[in-house]
Amino acid sequence: MRRRIVQGALERVANRPASISAFSSILAIVSGLVVGFVIMLIVNPGDAVPGFLTILFGWLSEGSRSAGDMLYFGVPIVLTGLSVAFAFRTGLFNIGATGQLTMGAFTAVYIGVNWGFLGAFHWIVAVLGGMIAGAVWGSIAGLLKAFRNVHEVVSSIMLNYIAMYMNTMLIIQLIYNRQYARARSPLPSAHIPTWFLRDIFPGSSVNIGIFIAIGLTILLHIILNRTVFGYELKSVGFNRDAAKYAGMNAKRNIVLSMTISGALAGIAGAIMFLVAGRHLEPVNQLMQEGFTGIAIALLGLSAPIGVFLAGIFYGALEQGGYYLQLYDFMPEIIDIIIAVIIYFSAFSLFIQTYVAGYLRRKVGAEVELQQGTELK
Amino acid sequence: MEYVIEMENITKEFPGIKANDQVDLKLKKGEIHALLGENGAGKSTLMSVLFGLYTPDAGTIKVHGKKVTIRNPNDANNLGIGMVHQHFKLVHNFTVTENIILGHEDTTKGFLRYDNAAAKIKNLSERYKLKVDPSAIIENISVGQQQRVEILKMLYRDAEILIFDEPTASLTPQEIEELMKILRNLAEEGKSIILITHKLTEIQQVADRCTILRKGKYIDTVEVSRTSNEELAEKMVGRKVVFDIEKAPAQPGETVLTVEDLCVRSQHSNTDLVRNVSFKVKRGEILCVAGIEGNGQSELIYGLVGLAPLSKGRILIHGNDLTQASTRDRSLSGISHIPEDRQRHGLVLDFSLEYNLILNSYFDTTYQRRGFLNFSAIRTHAESLIEQYDIRSSHGPLSLARSMSGGNQQKAILGREIDRGSELLVAVQPTRGLDVGAIEFIHKQIIAERDRGKAVLLVSLELDEVMGLSDRILVMYGGELVGEFDPETVTENELGLYMSGARKRGVA
Numbered sequence: 001m002r003r004r005i006v007q008g009a010l011e012r013v014a015n016r017p018a019s020i021s022a023f024s025s026i027l028a029i030v031s032g033l034v035v036g037f038v039i040m041l042i043v044n045p046g047d048a049v050p051g052f053l054t055i056l057f058g059w060l061s062e063g064s065r066s067a068g069d070m071l072y073f074g075v076p077i078v079l080t081g082l083s084v085a086f087a088f089r090t091g092l093f094n095i096g097a098t099g100q101l102t103m104g105a106f107t108a109v110y111i112g113v114n115w116g117f118l119g120a121f122h123w124i125v126a127v128l129g130g131m132i133a134g135a136v137w138g139s140i141a142g143l144l145k146a147f148r149n150v151h152e153v154v155s156s157i158m159l160n161y162i163a164m165y166m167n168t169m170l171i172i173q174l175i176y177n178r179q180y181a182r183a184r185s186p187l188p189s190a191h192i193p194t195w196f197l198r199d200i201f202p203g204s205s206v207n208i209g210i211f212i213a214i215g216l217t218i219l220l221h222i223i224l225n226r227t228v229f230g231y232e233l234k235s236v237g238f239n240r241d242a243a244k245y246a247g248m249n250a251k252r253n254i255v256l257s258m259t260i261s262g263a264l265a266g267i268a269g270a271i272m273f274l275v276a277g278r279h280l281e282p283v284n285q286l287m288q289e290g291f292t293g294i295a296i297a298l299l300g301l302s303a304p305i306g307v308f309l310a311g312i313f314y315g316a317l318e319q320g321g322y323y324l325q326l327y328d329f330m331p332e333i334i335d336i337i338i339a340v341i342i343y344f345s346a347f348s349l350f351i352q353t354y355v356a357g358y359l360r361r362k363v364g365a366e367v368e369l370q371q372g373t374e375l376k
Numbered sequence: 377m378e379y380v381i382e383m384e385n386i387t388k389e390f391p392g393i394k395a396n397d398q399v400d401l402k403l404k405k406g407e408i409h410a411l412l413g414e415n416g417a418g419k420s421t422l423m424s425v426l427f428g429l430y431t432p433d434a435g436t437i438k439v440h441g442k443k444v445t446i447r448n449p450n451d452a453n454n455l456g457i458g459m460v461h462q463h464f465k466l467v468h469n470f471t472v473t474e475n476i477i478l479g480h481e482d483t484t485k486g487f488l489r490y491d492n493a494a495a496k497i498k499n500l501s502e503r504y505k506l507k508v509d510p511s512a513i514i515e516n517i518s519v520g521q522q523q524r525v526e527i528l529k530m531l532y533r534d535a536e537i538l539i540f541d542e543p544t545a546s547l548t549p550q551e552i553e554e555l556m557k558i559l560r561n562l563a564e565e566g567k568s569i570i571l572i573t574h575k576l577t578e579i580q581q582v583a584d585r586c587t588i589l590r591k592g593k594y595i596d597t598v599e600v601s602r603t604s605n606e607e608l609a610e611k612m613v614g615r616k617v618v619f620d621i622e623k624a625p626a627q628p629g630e631t632v633l634t635v636e637d638l639c640v641r642s643q644h645s646n647t648d649l650v651r652n653v654s655f656k657v658k659r660g661e662i663l664c665v666a667g668i669e670g671n672g673q674s675e676l677i678y679g680l681v682g683l684a685p686l687s688k689g690r691i692l693i694h695g696n697d698l699t700q701a702s703t704r705d706r707s708l709s710g711i712s713h714i715p716e717d718r719q720r721h722g723l724v725l726d727f728s729l730e731y732n733l734i735l736n737s738y739f740d741t742t743y744q745r746r747g748f749l750n751f752s753a754i755r756t757h758a759e760s761l762i763e764q765y766d767i768r769s770s771h772g773p774l775s776l777a778r779s780m781s782g783g784n785q786q787k788a789i790l791g792r793e794i795d796r797g798s799e800l801l802v803a804v805q806p807t808r809g810l811d812v813g814a815i816e817f818i819h820k821q822i823i824a825e826r827d828r829g830k831a832v833l834l835v836s837l838e839l840d841e842v843m844g845l846s847d848r849i850l851v852m853y854g855g856e857l858v859g860e861f862d863p864e865t866v867t868e869n870e871l872g873l874y875m876s877g878a879r880k881r882g883v884a
């Protein structure tokens with residue numbers, strides 16, 4: 001009897017590929033948290049429990065203020081996650097999100113610093129500028145892949161470094177604030193507005209970037225699942241030969257996919273730096289947000305809504321980690337824990353395959369593995 | 377009589393379908409036992425249960441009279457059960473020897489030792505007459521040889537019970553001949569063999585007994601020598617099957633397709649795999665390109681539909697020059713294409729059946745409006761094709777193509793391409809992997825297309841199909857057309873001579 005119930009439940013899960021995948025993602029998160037907790041126990045057994053609770057629930061600790069900051073931290077990661085996930089669905093691995101983000105950030109800040117005459121439209125134009133810069137940067141890798149068969153991973157890694165050095169050079173030449181050795185601050189008219197969010201989340205840094213992220217998540221969800229364009233992108237991603245057979249223009253789809261992917265990363269860059277108190281610096285470092293996006297795309301199983309949830313979860317951890325300093329933990333412990341969770345999220349593919357294989361044997365369910373998560 | 381395998385009352389249910397419903401299968405020592413059934417009857421599932429890939433919901437398995445539980449392929453290996461899957465599981469850039477010993481390597485202090493292995497392989501291949509070059513790399517040897525490697529792999533692991541799932545589906549007639557000999561040798565040496573095949577002649581040639589399944593249910597086990605092809609087919613389909621293809625004489629009309637001096641270059645080297653091929657296909661006729669696999673037929677079709685670049689020549693449909701046109705434009709100008717490799721070109725395996733059924737027409741305003749997919753139209757279309765072409769699967773339109781049985785995948789593609797009503801139907805090996813009932817049905821459909829005034833270009837490796845279906849035959853050898861024949865007057869022998877390159881003559 002009990003076996004039948006378990007069997008039934010398994011069957012139901014197995015029947016819904018999405019829920020299997022979600023299950024494995026959650027398993028990855030839990031495993032990551034457990035490892036994080038063990039590390040905390042080793043480092044500081046006394047404070048491990050309250051410290052761990054802080055990581056998980058810190059975003060609630062100061063009410064709406066900390067919840068707002070969770071969203072603020074989450075937004076760029078949601079966007080880079082979407083960027084990577086979108087390319088995944090076309091069978092492309094966009095490791096260049098960081099370069100596209102850098103180009104987007106610089107362009108947005110440049111417009112933010114110089115084009116004050118735009119008035120009320122200033123921030124919109126700045127974001128659009130960032131988007132276009134990211135799109136152009138992404139399209140280079142797409143064009144190289146489509147017409148010269150250069151693997152996108154190779155070209156985007158190189159483009160990342162080009163973007164990084166160009167950023168340094170352009171900051172110093174065009175928008176340098178010598179006194180602080182960083183880029184000048186965007187004018188207040190270029191700051192991403194906060195609208196009523198300031199009243200809901202008083203004291204937090206959250207801005208309407210969160211609405212942009214929600215809007216783009218829904219938009220991508222619709223594109224991928226309801227449109228002819230999404231049908232083509234997924235065909236190309238799942239089986240390029242069949243897409244060719246069906247007369248789809250694989251080259252065009254590859255270029256478009258990388259362009260859109262780059263645009264998303266560009267928007268992330270714009271949103272990150274069109275705020276008060278954060279500045280571009282000529283430091284020759286690749287921006288981590290682009291790489292975090294890869295992990296978030298994995299964790300979110302390349303589905304826009306999954307990526308959104310995973311990105312906000314990341315924001316919560318980051319925010320929780322911020323309060324961790326109240327206890328006797330080195331601030332680096334937060335990075336370690338987040339890194340461990342991200343590391344385990346990469347395992348979600350492995351776990352997913354394992355769970356799927358197990359269920360297939362048990363109930364014979366054919367399980368859809370998200371092609372996007374297949375990193376070769 | 378002692379049985380080596382006794383499967384009793386095996387039931388395996390997938391969500392939405394009972395793939396095996398109380399099936400019995402008893403295998404005697406040293407016999408070749410055929411397993412016959414329609415597409416989707418549950419043959420592969422039953423063998424996957426025996427090989428430990430699926431756990432049955434009910435039923436018992438006995439090996440040498442002892443009840444066993446087979447949890448995974450390792451258990452099966454330990455019980456002496458080996459399986460050759462329809463799609464081989466070999467590492468392409470490894471040598472034959474490396475593939476055979478993979479997972480069963482001999483080592484000393486962590487270093488691989490090949491000497492014992494090489495001796496054992498040599499021994500096995502002599503004993504069972506399985507000729508292969510042990511140092512050849514897999515990707516450089518033919519499909520028939522790869523299959524021998526798979527067989528050696530089983531023997532190397534001391535398998536006594538050998539399962540073959542549709543081993544002849546991708547072999548040339550010559551290779552099939554060879555395989556039949558190998559099977560007989562194996563049986564004589566005391567191995568017990570289960571053979572899944574849709575080809576009744578193969579069963580008549582080698583099998584001792586035959587178990588028949590229909591829609592997941594056990595129907596009967598018969599002595600092959602006392603059963604005719606017609607009886608086998610009737611048991612399997614549940615009605616009489618017409619083997620002879622009935623068709624009225626062709627009434628060719630105006631020319632639909634003109635191919636002039638076509639040359640198609642190899643993707644890998646600088647040679648032409650198709651050389652100066654010219655022919656015409658008219659309305660109301662079935663033109664067949666016959667030949668032994670690998671003589672340029674595949675490349676000819678790729679060149680024709682736009683999947684491979686032409687190095688020379690012209691292609692015209694109703695006089696319109698399509699030489700420079702894209703695959704999409706050729707398709708829209710009236711070419712339907714049933715591709716040779718259904719899993720590579722024909723289907724997106726991770727899409728649902730209904731998505732696959734619009735693969736060549738998703739952009740049509742029937743299935744989309746302003747770029748948004750019209751889900752209800754897609755569903756209606758799928759339901760009508762599923763009904764018309766009897767495409768069986770577990771979840772109807774929503775079944776993942778990957779979960780469908782091989783024959784039903786093929787029916788889905790056939791339905792999709794015939795339904796488009798194009799002027800020219802290009803069908804490459806349209807009945808590969810289909811059961812006799814389905815073959816009869818597909819042949820009828822192709823003839824009906826012809827009688828509706830469509831032009832049909834058929835590529836087939838099966839002589840029966842070539843002789844029965846076509847109105848005109850072109851033989852291709854070494855990338856060139858070497859003869860044109862009327863199926864009414866030519867003999868299979870004569871065709872064979874041209875196909876093997878022993879004779880040739882000019883083609884008008």
Ligand SMILES: Nc1ncnc2c1ncn2[C@@H]1O[C@H](COP(=O)(O)OP(=O)(O)OP(=O)(O)O)[C@@H](O)[C@H]1O
Nearest residue numbers: 390395415416417418419420421769770781782783
């Ligand atoms: N993993 C699976 N999940 C769901 N349904 C499945 C699965 N595998 C097989 N089926 C279904 O079970 C039925 C039997 O399939 P099976 O592959 O055993 O058929 P078969 O007899 O080998 O057919 P064919 O001759 O076409 O290869 C089919 O209807 C198929 O759709």
Ligand SMILES: [Mg+2]
Nearest residue numbers: 419420781782
């Ligand atoms: Mg099968």
